Amino acid sequence: MSARKDFLFLSEPDCIDAGVLDAGRCVDVCEEVFGLLAQGDYLMGGPNHNSHGMGVVFPKSSPFPNMPVAGPDRRFVAMPGYLGGRFDVCGNKWYGSNHANTAKGLPRSVLTLMLNDKETGEPLCLMSANLLSSARTGAVPAVATRHLASATAGSVAVLGCGPINKACLKAIATQLPHLKRVYFYDIFEAAAEKLADWARQTLGVDAIVENDLQTALSGAEVVTVAASRVKPLVVQNDWLHPEATVLISGPISADDAFWLENRVVLDHVALHEAYVDEAVASPDKQAAYDGVIGGPLYRLIDDGRLPALKDFTDLGTVLQAPAQRADTGARRTVFVACGMSVFDLAWGYEIYRTAQDKGLGTPLALWDTPYAE
Numbered sequence: 366m367s368a369r370k371d372f373l374f375l376s377e378p379d380c381i382d383a384g385v386l387d388a389g390r391c392v393d394v395c396e397e398v399f400g401l402l403a404q405g406d407y408l409m410g411g412p413n414h415n416s417h418g419m420g421v422v423f424p425k426s427s428p429f430p431n432m433p434v435a436g437p438d439r440r441f442v443a444m445p446g447y448l449g450g451r452f453d454v455c456g457n458k459w460y461g462s463n464h465a466n467t468a469k470g471l472p473r474s475v476l477t478l479m480l481n482d483k484e485t486g487e488p489l490c491l492m493s494a495n496l497l498s499s500a501r502t503g504a505v506p507a508v509a510t511r512h513l514a515s516a517t518a519g520s521v522a523v524l525g526c527g528p529i530n531k532a533c534l535k536a537i538a539t540q541l542p543h544l545k546r547v548y549f550y551d552i553f554e555a556a557a558e559k560l561a562d563w564a565r566q567t568l569g570v571d572a573i574v575e576n577d578l579q580t581a582l583s584g585a586e587v588v589t590v591a592a593s594r595v596k597p598l599v600v601q602n603d604w605l606h607p608e609a610t611v612l613i614s615g616p617i618s619a620d621d622a623f624w625l626e627n628r629v630v631l632d633h634v635a636l637h638e639a640y641v642d643e644a645v646a647s648p649d650k651q652a653a654y655d656g657v658i659g660g661p662l663y664r665l666i667d668d669g670r671l672p673a674l675k676d677f678t679d680l681g682t683v684l685q686a687p688a689q690r691a692d693t694g695a696r697r698t699v700f701v702a703c704g705m706s707v708f709d710l711a712w713g714y715e716i717y718r719t720a721q722d723k724g725l726g727t728p729l730a731l732w733d734t735p736y737a738e
Contacts, residue, residue, distance in 0.1 A: 368732070368733070368734045368735055369730065369732065369733045369734070370487055370488075370730070370731040370732055370735075371728045371729065371730050371731070372487070372488040372489055372490060372491065372728070372729055372731060373489070373490040373491070373492075373717065373720065373721070373726040373727070373728060373729070374490070374491050374492070374726055374727045374728075374729050375490060375491070375492035375493060375716070375717070375720055375725065375726045376493055376726075376727075377493040377495065377496060379492075379493075379720060379725045379726050379727075380492055380493055380496055380497060380716055380720075381496065382720075382723065382725050383716045383717075383719040383720040383723060383725055384715075384716065384719055385496045385497050385500055385712075385716050386496060386500065388500065388503065388504065388507070388532075388535045388536040388538075388539050389536075389539040390715075391500045391501060391503070391504040391536065391712055392504045392507045392508055392511070392536055392539060392540065394504070394711050394712055394715050395501060395504040395505055395507075395508050395708055395711065395712070396508045396511070396684070397450065397451075397711065398448065398707055398708050398711045399508060399680050399681045399684050400450075400681065400684055400685070401448060401449055401450045401452075401707070402633050402679075402681040402705075402707070403679075403681030403682060403684060403685045406448075406449030406450055407446065407447060407448050407449060407707045408446060408447040409444075409445065409446040409447075409636075409705065409706055409707065410443075410444070410445045410446070410706075411639060411643075413635070413638070413639050413642060415633075415635040415636050415638065415639040416639050416643065417442075417444065417636065417639070417640065417703060417704060417705065417706075418442045418443055418444035418445070418458075418706065419442065419443050420440050420441065420442040420443075421440060421441040421442075422435070422440050423435045423436070423439055423440070436463060436464065436465060437464035437465075438462050438463065438464045438473065438593070439462060439463045439464065439465075440461070440462050441459075441460070441461045441462075442459075442460055442462075443457055443458075443459050444457060444458040444459070444460075444704075444705075444706035444709065445457040445706060446705070446706035446707045446709075446710055447483060447707075447710075448707045448710045448711055448714075452710060452711050452714045453483060454480050454481070454482075454483060454489070454710060454714050455480070455481045455482070455483045455486075455710075456478060456479055456480040456481055456706070456709070456710045456713065456714075457478070457479050457481075457706070458476060458477070458478045458494055458498065458706050458709045458710075459476070459477050459478075459479070460474050460475060460476035460477075460494070460498070461474065461475055462474040464593075472495055472528070474495070474498075475495065476493075476494035476495050476497075476498050477491060477492065477493060477494050478490075478491070478492050478494040478497060478498075478709055478710075478713045479491050480492075480710070480713055480714060480717055487731070488731060489717065490713070490717040490720075490726075491729075492713060492716065492717065494709065494713070497709060497712055497713055497716065498709060499528055499529055499531075499532040500532055500536070500712060501708040501709055501711075501712045502529055502532060502533065502591075502614060502702075502704065503529070503531075503532030503533040503534070503535060503536035503537070503614075504536045504708070504712070505614070505632060505702045505708060506533050506536070506537060506589060506612035506614055506700060506702055507533070507536035507537045507539060507540050508680065509610075509612055509630070509632075509680055509700040509702070510537050510540040510541065510587060510610065510612065511540045512680065512683050512684065513610050513630060513680075513683070513698050513700060514540070514541070514586070514587050514610040514698075515586060515608065515610070516542075516543075517543055518541055518543065518544070518586040518587050518610070519541070519543045519544055519545045519546065519586065520544075520545065520546045520547070520548070520584055520585050520586050520587070520606075521534065521537065521538075521541070521544060521546075521547045521548070521585055521586070521587045521588070521589065522547070522548040522549075522550065522575075522581045522582055522584075522585030522587075522588045522589070523547060523548065523549050523550065523560065523589055524550050524551075524578070524581070524588065524589065524590045524591075524592055524598050524600075524617075525550075525551060525590060525591045525592030525593065525598070525615060526549055526550075526551040526553075526556040526557045526559070526560040526561075527551075527556065527591070527592075527593065529591040529614065529615065530560070530589055530590075530591035530592075530614075530615075531560055531563065533589045533591055533612070533614055534547065534560075534564065534568075534589060535567075535568075537587065537589060537612070538568050538570075541587065544568070544570055545570060545571060546570060546571045546572075546573065546584070547561070547564050547568070547570050547571070547572050547573070548573050548574075548575045548580075548581040548582075548584065548585055549561045549564075549572060549573065549574050549575065549581075550574075550575050550576070550578050550581045551592075552592075554574065554576065557574045557575075558574055561573070561574050578598070578599075578600070578604070579601070579604040582600070582604040582605050582606065582609070583604060583605075583606060584606065585605075585606055585609060586606055586608060586609060586610070587609065587610050587612065588605070588609055588610070588611045588612065589612045589614065590611065590612065590613045590614060590615055590617050591614040591615040592615050592616065592617070593615070593616075598616070598617050598618060599618045599619070600617060600618070600619045600620075600623060601619070601620050601622075601623070602619065602620055602622035602623040602626060602627070603622070605623075605697060606697075607696050607697070608696060608697065609697045609698075610697070610698045610700065611627075611697065611698070611699045611700065612700050612702070613658060613699065613700065613701045613702065614658075614702050615658065616658055617658070617661075618661070619661065621665065621670070623699070624661060624662055624665050624671065624699070625665065625670060625671065626696070626697075627696065627697040627698065627699045628697065628698045628699065629662065629677060629698075629699045629700075629701065630677075630678050630679065630680060630683065630698060630699070630700050630701070631659075631674075631677050631678070631679040631680070631700075631701050632679060632680055632700070632701065632702040632703060632705070633679050633680070633681060633705060634674055634675060634677055634679045636703055636705055637659050637662075637663075637674050637677075637701075637703065638674050638675070640657050640659060640663070640703065641663055641674065644657075644663070651664075657703060658701060658702075658703050659701055659703060662701065680700070
């Protein structure tokens with residue numbers, strides 16, 4: 366019996382040809398993942414099986430001349446996982462991030478995804494993952510839009526106008542058939558103008574660049590937040606539309622009322638519990654909180670001003686129990702998404718199988734016969 370093992374390599378153009386930019390399809394796949402999360406048919410890293418990933422964080426200084434040192438958003442992270450259901454696959458998303466990349470004409474983060482056979486560990490596919498990761502990052506708040514926002518919502522505010530929020534807006538727009546107006550806010554007006562031009566041409570909406578954050582928020586029924594970690598947005602709760610659905614995919618600095626007076630729905634409760642466990646085990650819990658999107662929420666829980674995380678609702682629960690979709694009396698809904706490798710695995714698997722069907726990609730040989738059995 367031959368022991369030759371080939372696996373598929375998918376370049377970024379291969380992934381595009383396989384449909385990685387199909388936002389509507391990605392939303393449907395990510396909704397499947399939320400169902401599997403609610404059932405428990407998944408695993409991620411760490412002793413609790415819910416860790417976001419393991420990162421290499423660089424020191425502020427080093428005696429070794431070649432060792433990288435800390436900089437804005439500079440790190441490497443491995444995000445392993447297993448996803449069940451029809452996917453039934455293991456894999457790992459690996460990325461390096463450095464804000465200085467943009468000055469070199471590179472994306473801030475460079476990502477790849479490896480899919481592996483769950484039994485043998487053999488590689489199935491190695492693929493470019495920048496577009497894949499941004500697509501699933503955008504699709505997650507779009508699933509929340511489908512189930513938490515008003516079906517008649519016609520206005521969106523985009524806070525942070527980089528590539529991630531472009532993906533978010535593209536996916537969210539697939540869920541808002543009455544979308545007519547989008548407000549764009551960014552600390553760099555040129556970035557807001559660029560994304561607004563894209564939205565006018567691609568989505569056919571009235572795109573307004575707004576330099577005043579309060580004004581941008583006041584007219585928006587849906588808000589998508591995916592701003593830079595370098596300078597988080599500062600938001601006051603009373604700036605928001607009375608019935609806003611706020612979709613948080615990036616850091617935000619808000620007043621306490623934002624967290625205390627609105628209904629908060631999490632992407633997955635166990636993920637946030639893992640973040641807190643890891644922060645408690647770290648040398649500086651408050652610094653660890655500073656590094657994650659849910660940090661402000663965790664502080665209010667620690668102070669006894671909000672219930673324990675286990676008492677929060679997550680989106681998988683909403684999907685499993687439609688009655689949870691109803692507002693519980695709060696004027697607004699805040700959805701917090703922190704990123705999980707299982708969404709990358711699902712969308713990566715979908716792209717991999719499509720590539721196989723279309724004959725895309727480059728087969729690579731791991732070995733003809735393994736040297737050591």
